[in-house]
Amino acid sequence: MEMDLKKIGLKVKEHLEKIASFTATPGEGITRLAFSLEARKTVNYINNEMKKIGLETVEDYAGSIKGRIDGVDDNKAAIIIGSHYDSVKNGGNFDGIAGVICGLEIARLVKENNIKLKYPLEIIGLNDEEGARFGNGFFGSKAMLGGIDLVDLHKYKDEDGISIYQAMDEYGLNPESLKGMSREAKTIKSFIEIHVEQGPVLENNRKDIGVVEGIVGMQRYIIEIDGRADHVGTTPMDMRVDAMEVASRMISGVGDLARSEGNGTVATVGFIKNYPNVINIVPKKVQFSLDIRSRDNGAIERIANKVEQRLTDLSKEYDTEYSIECKLSEYPVDLDKSLIKAMSEVCEAKGYNYQKINSGAGHDSLFMAKYVDTAMLFVPSQGGRSHCKEEWTDYRYFAKAVDVVYQLLLDLNKN
Ligand code: HGY
Ligand code: MN
Ligand code: MN
Ligand code: MN
Numbered sequence: 001m002e003m004d005l006k007k008i009g010l011k012v013k014e015h016l017e018k019i020a021s022f023t024a025t026p027g028e029g030i031t032r033l034a035f036s037l038e039a040r041k042t043v044n045y046i047n048n049e050m051k052k053i054g055l056e057t058v059e060d061y062a063g064s065i066k067g068r069i070d071g072v073d074d075n076k077a078a079i080i081i082g083s084h085y086d087s088v089k090n091g092g093n094f095d096g097i098a099g100v101i102c103g104l105e106i107a108r109l110v111k112e113n114n115i116k117l118k119y120p121l122e123i124i125g126l127n128d129e130e131g132a133r134f135g136n137g138f139f140g141s142k143a144m145l146g147g148i149d150l151v152d153l154h155k156y157k158d159e160d161g162i163s164i165y166q167a168m169d170e171y172g173l174n175p176e177s178l179k180g181m182s183r184e185a186k187t188i189k190s191f192i193e194i195h196v197e198q199g200p201v202l203e204n205n206r207k208d209i210g211v212v213e214g215i216v217g218m219q220r221y222i223i224e225i226d227g228r229a230d231h232v233g234t235t236p237m238d239m240r241v242d243a244m245e246v247a248s249r250m251i252s253g254v255g256d257l258a259r260s261e262g263n264g265t266v267a268t269v270g271f272i273k274n275y276p277n278v279i280n281i282v283p284k285k286v287q288f289s290l291d292i293r294s295r296d297n298g299a300i301e302r303i304a305n306k307v308e309q310r311l312t313d314l315s316k317e318y319d320t321e322y323s324i325e326c327k328l329s330e331y332p333v334d335l336d337k338s339l340i341k342a343m344s345e346v347c348e349a350k351g352y353n354y355q356k357i358n359s360g361a362g363h364d365s366l367f368m369a370k371y372v373d374t375a376m377l378f379v380p381s382q383g384g385r386s387h388c389k390e391e392w393t394d395y396r397y398f399a400k401a402v403d404v405v406y407q408l409l410l411d412l413n414k415n
Contacts, residue, residue, distance in 0.1 A: 194405060
């Protein structure tokens with residue numbers, strides 16, 4: 001069946017340009033944090049668009065939005081096409097949400113062509129994959145499979161000290177209801193995610209599509225150095241307990257720890273907070289994040305251990321204390337080989353210029369792949385840029401992604 005790629009591209013463009021207006025930082029990229037007003041507007045928009053297409057919709061207890069087309073045999077496991085609708089701060093128009101919208105347009109094709117699906121189809125907009133507000137991550141996909149520990153809802157707080165629990169309550173969700181959420185993985189046949197590559201590989205290689213083979217493992221930490229506030233003018237250098245000097249000597253060594261591992265390993269200090277953060281007070285407390293990723297879990301572990309050892313040595317030297325809290329830990333995953341093969345065959349049959357690729361970014365698929373057969377399709381990111389307002393992908397790539405995954409869906413429904 002000849003696909004009207006131009007029409008699909010324009011539809012994706014229309015949705016994404018509308019949703020891009022749901023941001024807390026207009027003109028400065030997309031800021032659509034978990035349980036925010038911007039999230040609420042986005043969920044409502046997606047819900048309405050799903051209903052217009054004729055999907056049965058439901059917002060789940062974690063704030064994710066799902067639209068469903070029943071299968072001929074409704075007891076069969078569902079095929080899910082989805083991604084996340086939340087964003088980082090000052091991020092791009094496409095990260096996550098483009099995969100939800102591509103799923104929506106695939107569902108439209110199913111309806112318009114009156115396709116009778118053997119397996120139910122679910123299009124899902126997952127909440128809080130990024131963890132940009134509370135530092136966690138994969139919240140919506142974890143909640144869907146019953147993986148949220150209610151203790152964390154009180155423990156994880158945003159920069160205003162609001163916990164996930166309070167934020168959910170203010171947003172209109174009942175956090176206690178998460179206890180009842182535990183969808184069995186066997187009710188999901190496949191999880192398929194379309195996502196921007198967020199890196200330079202596809203563009204450099206002039207490829208339209210990336211068929212993802214694996215996703216890096218990642219560990220995220222919050223490290224706190226506790227020193228002593230003193231007057232900067234009267235406190236001699238050998239009497240200080242300077243939290244910032246310890247933090248800065250630790251932070252300046254993180255990049256080399258990743259470089260010494262090689263193999264694409266990365267380590268980043270994304271945020272730092274200093275207390276009381278005043279020009280004439282020796283820093284009392286410094287908090288900073290550490291995000292470590294690699295296809296080799298051993299490399300991640302080695303870096304985490306070296307950081308801990310360095311913190312111990314520096315604390316002895318400066319008489320400071322430190323704490324290190326792991327907020328997220330996921331092993332590297334290989335995606336489903338038969339889905340990779342099937343997706344590649346569709347690209348071949350359609351004559352699309354594609355390649356196999358690994359993901360340096362984490363995704364809901366990193367979590368889902370532990371429990372269900374999972375596949376990801378990447379489209380090129382202009383200049384390899386992402387997590388910034390410069391993030392851009394031409395809509396014609398999303399049209400090809402819709403074309404490929406729609407055909408993959410039809411093929412999966414044949415067997
Ligand atoms: O951090 C990541 O890789 C993803 O954007 N959540
Ligand atoms: Mn992201
Ligand atoms: Mn993403
Ligand atoms: Mn004074």
